[in-house]
Amino acid sequence: MSKFRKKKKGMPAVNTAALPDIVFMLLFFFMVTTTMRETDLRIENPRLPSATEIKKLEHKSLVCTIYVGKAKDENKGSGYNKIQLNDKIASADQVPAFIINARTKVSEAEIPFMTTSIKADKESNVGTITDIRLKLRDVNALKVSYSTQKGSGN
Structure with a gap:
């Protein structure tokens, strides 16, 4: 008889030695590819007007966004004429400084390709948007995009 059975x-x-490496590679991938929202909305989420012919903006890094709508805080007023630049409620007179500040963050060659996107609530006053456009004209920011949602246009 043998002693060994x-x-x-x-x-x-299953060999799980490579599992931590895979988990950290996935974690690193999502950390690199995820972008965080740059601004906190101080106005209510704008209900965008609908349009039939829309085009998606390219080069999002060259887009300055101006939000127009009703302020979330009741202390700021109840009208739909509030303007948000970056993280604060502002007036139309502060729009040129906002655009000039955005231009300092890009190279000189990219300045002509910069676009100003206006995300205005459909209940917003047209006079407020006109004031913004006049201030944009003063600093020669002539490429303006109005954000809409795809719809029937009604």
Whole structure:
């Protein structure tokens, strides 16, 4: 008789040695590719007007966004004529400084390709949007885009 018994042959255990490497690679991938919202909305989420012919903006890094709508805080007023630049409620007179500040963050060659996007609530006053456009004209920011949602246009 032998002293050694034969072991039963079965399925070998799954090797999990590479599992931490895979988990950290996925974690690193999502950390690199995820972008966080740059501004906190101080106005209510704008209900965008609908349009039939829309085009998606390219080069999002060259877009300055101006929000127009009703302020979330009741202390700021209840009208739909509030303007948000970056993280604060502002007036139309502060729009040129906002655009000039945005221009300092890009190279000189990219300045002609910069676009100003106006995200205005459909209940917003046209006079407020006209004031913004006049201030944009003063600093020669003539490429203006109005954000809409795809719809029937009604």
